[in-house]
Amino acid sequence: MTQTLTAPARGFERAEFEQRTARLQDAMAAQRIDAVFFCTEPEFRYFSGFKSQFWESPTRPWFLVVPASGRPIAVVPQIGAAGFAETWIDDVRSWPSPRPEDDGVSLLADTLSEVSRTHRRIGAMLGPETHLRMPAANFAALCDRLAQHEMTDASLIVRQLRSVKSAAEIAKIRFACEVTAAGFDYLRSHLRTGMTEREACKAMHLEMLRLGADACPYLISASGPGGYDNIIMGPTDRRLEDGDVLIIDTGANFDGYFSDFDRNYAFGEVGADTHQAYEAVYASTEAGLRVAAPGVTTGEVWQAMWSVLEKAGALGNDVGRMGHGLGMQLTEWPSNVPGGDVVLQSGMILTLEPGMTFAPGRMMVHEENIVITESGCEMLHRRAWPQMPVIG
Incomplete structure (x- = not known):
């Protein structure tokens, strides 16, 4: 259907x-x-x-x-x-x-x-x-x-x-997020071993347009055996093979407002350390969701997420931050950074974006979109899968 x-x-x-x-x-x-x-x-x-x-x-x-x-x-x-x-x-x-x-x-x-x-x-x-x-x-x-x-x-x-969005702005961003989440679900059922990164991204792009996005000006991917080490360049014509992990990070736009989040997919058998890294960034996001609320600082959100990754054996975080503001631009102020002193307010929209280097040359990044409410925070789309989906 x-x-x-x-x-x-x-x-x-x-x-x-x-x-x-x-x-x-x-x-x-x-x-x-x-x-x-x-x-x-x-x-x-x-x-x-x-x-x-x-x-x-x-x-x-x-x-x-x-x-x-x-x-x-x-x-x-x-x-x-x-x-x-x-x-x-x-x-x-x-x-x-x-x-x-x-x-x-x-x-x-x-x-x-x-x-x-x-x-x-x-x-x-x-x-x-x-x-x-x-x-x-x-x-x-x-x-x-x-x-x-x-x-x-x-x-x-x-x-x-x-940084503080109106109800009308939040509705537009929520729709852009719902379109993107549905695009990721569509891709999960249409990915096949042997497809190229570009083919996968194009399939998702077309589905998001069909669902109501005005544009998808930001749609990148990376893949590699058991992980990836560069998440800002693709998509490329590299063919997805057994043992690969694919990340797609995208921002759909509706009426001038963006979504921005990613999903990861495994192809065939990948190592236990890769699945453990996925579960670590998922748990890190859970920690961010529990903490994000009015009166909390961006540094406290960062620390909650990093503590989980550190316990999971993260070798580092090369991204420099773990999320950011979102709205009329794909990334907006503020950033979730160590020691960040921006106090969250109801109506702010942020991404939670924990990332970890879990082995030399291999990364795992996870990103979700939330709105700060009067009592905490709320997801703007369906949550990612607790375990990394395996294709094929």
């Missing part, structure tokens, strides 16, 4: 954008920031609701200005101005891009100058895990035009706001 899933509504109510903007403006007021400007897609979309595939092209820059009060102001190429009729933004300023000699810089500078006259402090995404989607020369020119203003980092404010 062909499985079907019911997707949640697309988009958001206007009240959600009003609330997001008001929270940002409260934080701006506390730091005496007159305006914040964004030029990267997740932040632009988060505060405006503008969703376009034009972000795939590097030719044209897009800017969104959030003043100390009132609605955001779009400063965008003329080709995209009409698209804002479907958003809550009513102040749209445009220029005929591409215009390399002045691709929106003067228009953006004039807009920022207009709305930043009190403290003359302007915020931008300048911190870790961020970037400016504009040429360095253009940013320098913008700073020159605003020489009487102070440019300050607003990334900490924004990442804290975005």
Whole structure:
């Protein structure tokens, strides 16, 4: 029987954008920031609701200005101005891009100058895990035009706001997770010895699209005899053989929101140490699930998971963290790291991703998606199999 899933509504109510903007403006007021400007897609979309595939092209820059009060102001190429009729933004300023000699810089500078006259402090995404989607020369020119203003980092404010998801955001991520979990189940019944990694990933990719994913832009795999040692490259045309272990790590996207988790499959007979490593990372995830709750730090979540792996004889963890935030981007702040001091809050969505080197050149990684609730945490999809499935 062909499985079907019911997707949640697309988009958001206007009240959600009003609330997001008001929270940002409260934080701006506390730091005496007159305006914040964004030029990267997740932040632009988060505060405006503008969703376009034009972000795939590097030719044209897009800017969104959030003043100390009132609605955001779009400063965008003329080709995209009409698209804002479907958003809550009513102040749209445009220029005929591409215009390399002045691709929106003067228009953006004039807009920022207009709305930043009190403290003359302007915020931008300048911190870790961020970037400016504009040429360095253009940013320098913008700073020159605003020489009487102070440019300050607003990334900490924004990442804290975005880390706590609304009910509507959680519903979208949950659906992306359900689609992915169903894709993994489908693959379990369709994997065969002799298939290539690429063929396996493509089969799962097509099934996730059929189930309702908008895209699967992140779908990687690795395989090897009794384990694998590289989980960020494939898929390749390597054929899966008896004794292999295959990992697939993927992030399906629905309405601009991601899932991100993995599953492992054994082919034929694999060593007892491989099965033991699988059971260790599964138990490590269980430890994370028991600990993750409001008031707990990301470091405490990491420690709960690592303690299990350490007792299981882990030689190390080369990934550097054991999970991360999730939402409009495949990976978001915060990270589950040793000594991490980010305090979990209800509404945060995280991955739990314990990984261990269990023998030289052989790894086992496991990842699940959770939402922090008022009393603990909740899985956003069906849990992985307690024992590693064996194909063939």
